[in-house]
Structure formats: C-alpha cells, structure tokens
Amino acid sequence: MSKNIVKIVADENIPALESMFGADTGMQIELDRVAGRELSPEQLEGADVLLVRSITQVNEALLSRASQLKMVGTATIGVDHIDQAYLKSRGIPFFNAPGCNADAVVEYVLNIIYNTLFERRVALKDLTVGIIGVGNVGGRLYERLRLLGVSLLMNDPPREQRGESGFVDLNTVIQQADILCLHTPLVKSGEHPTHHLLAEKELLALKPNALLINAGRGPVIDNSALFACMERRDDLTLVLDVWEHEPQLNPLLVDKAMVATPHIAGYSYDGKLRGTHMLRCRFSEIFGIPQPKPLSHYLPQALIHEVTVANDVAIHDLMNIVYDPYRDDRALRKTLLEENQPKLFDLLRKNYPVRREFSSLRVLGVSDVDKANVLKNLGFTIDLT
C-alpha cells in the first residue's frame, strides 16, 4: 500500500465497526461513517474499503472517484444492490455476508406462524408449509420445521438444476401450501429470474385461506397485482416485511397485510454483528492481517437470557419474550399517514432496538422431553439433562 492509513467508508448503520476494526487490526484505520442512501462519489475519494448495507447502489457511477478501492463489502445477505460485474471489471474484491441474518429471518417467520396459528386454534402438523427459495434462510426454515415433523414443500429450480432432489414446481407449491414463505434473492435476468415471480396468475392460484409471507425482496411479488388480488380474495392472510419501491410504501397494501414490517426480518443484533464479523474476516484476508477474535467475544449476553417455565408453556409466548414482530408492525403503521413516510421507514430501521435470537434465551424447567425437544429444534437453548 502506498500509505499507512487505511480509509474505510462505511454505512452508519453497520454496528461494531469501531470495535472490530479497531486496535486489534494493528493498522491505522480512518473510519468514515456515511448515510447509505445519500452516499456520493466525492465521499469515496481516497477510500480503500467501502462497506455498505442494502440501501446503497454500488455501481460505476458511485465508484467513479474511488480509484484506490481494495475491497467492497456488504453487511447483508442480498446482493441485488451491487454491480458485481463492474467490480470484477475493475478487479475489486467483493464480499457479502452469506447467512449472517438467516436465523433472524427464520425466527421472524416462525414467530408469525406460531402466533397466527395459536389465535386460530390450528395445529401446524395439520398444515403444509411451502418454501420458495431454499438457500440459507429457506433451508434453515425447512430444517427447523422438518425436525418438528411439519409437512413441507420446497421450490428451488436452481438447486434442482444442479441435480438435487426433493423439490416441486412453482405451481405445485403455490396450489398446495397453506403457508407459503418466499426466500429467494431478487434476480432480474438469467434462467431463473425472481422479479414478479408471483404475479396475478400465481397469486390467484394460492390455496384457499393461505398465509403468504414475503421476507425476501419486495419485487419478487408484483405489488400491484398483490393489492388487486387481496381486494378479490379476503380468504388470504398476508405478511410483508419487504416491499416494492422501498422506502416508499403503498398504504393501501399495508392495510391489506395482517403483519407489515419495515424490512427488519433479519435485524437481530446477533445477525448484524455476524455480518460485521464476516466482513472483518474478509478484511483480514485482503490486508494480510490476523483474523479477528471470535464473534462470541463481541456479542453481549441478552438482557433476558434465562427463563423458567412450566411444561405447558405456550411456544408463541416464549418466542414473544425474545422478539415480538407485532411491535414492528405497530411502529410501521404509525408512519403511514405522515408526509415523510419514506424517511420514517428508514428511521425505524436506523433506530431499531436491540433484538436477540431464540438461542440467546436459556429455557429452564421443562421436564417433558418431547416439549424440550420441540423448543430445542425451534432454536432455544435447552439443557436436556
């Protein structure tokens, strides 16, 4: 390197950069925190490293003045905001954080499923759950539900094309799933595009009384067609964490959703820190310095980290102790009538409270082995002695 100071330009909402990219790097780091949506080419002059979240479009225009960039990282799973071909053409190494917040998304989905079924007095074992996109998120959701004996359908043409088995086609999962969960990336071209994967025809074909959950990317469902479909089909229940045209929401569509949240399904503190840590590991490789301390070194104990319950504790009650998505739903709805709704959407995300994952809660007092196994399979920490 031509200079001793490494300049990192980073989104203001990537946590723990100060501690993970601090003294233990043994380097002189200049950390420039920026607002991701407003980042300009001028702010990248002299930058060695750019670290973003999903709201920053990283492309030729943004990087036009970043002549000495040695690494671009996104503290997210999704990569649809990154022009990877352009980065490759300039030889700039790029990294995302695969799986970093997958458990958080899975727990968002499980929480909503358990709360909804409890209210409706319906048992999960009597339903079929369909998963479209069975990667890190969908795969972990599948695994937790499989361990519980739930009937499952998986749709993932790219995996099927690679010779893996056990998948069904899109029509089958749409027509047969009582609960349909979308966990694909947003892909606009190629053999398996996901943009508007669910449009009018697919939405109208959903199984009667289906629960549709999108915690992938907003444009995977045609939101106009979704609104029209919800007008025609009051049997459907809709849960949306992601939206077409974020941060601008269609309040009429929000109104149709049983749960509406501001793209926070993956926002556990564990997941965010895991994302930062993954980028820190890649930073070590690029700059040839030792790997950081393990993630557990940076992750604090949860504020509520142990609870003693009876055997017949309701599972959704335990989930709500760790995380209550309905709180996020209420907060989003309050912003809808405001003129600056898009700004408030971003603010809800920026000021998101510390939320932990199920594993941060040690559950004591369950002597029933079957119940203890269910809780363990759902992700809680259980001592099975």
Ligand SMILES: NC(=O)c1ccc[n+]([C@@H]2O[C@H](COP(=O)([O-])OP(=O)(O)OC[C@H]3O[C@@H](n4cnc5c(N)ncnc54)[C@H](O)[C@@H]3O)[C@@H](O)[C@H]2O)c1
């Ligand atoms: N709401 C949130 O907070 C949040 C958090 C994390 C991730 N996400 C989104 O969820 C997406 C999935 O995350 P992941 O970690 O599981 O990604 P992943 O890359 O591990 O898995 C995606 C899966 O989707 C499959 N897929 C691709 N095209 C498909 C198609 N046309 N039909 C069906 N399946 C298809 C892939 O083969 C892969 O198995 C991310 O790309 C991101 O956009 C959202």
Ligand SMILES: O=C(O)[C@H](O)[C@H](O)COP(=O)(O)O
């Ligand atoms: O792709 C991801 O990892 C998630 O969608 C992530 O939660 C996005 O968060 P953001 O970067 O928008 O803060």
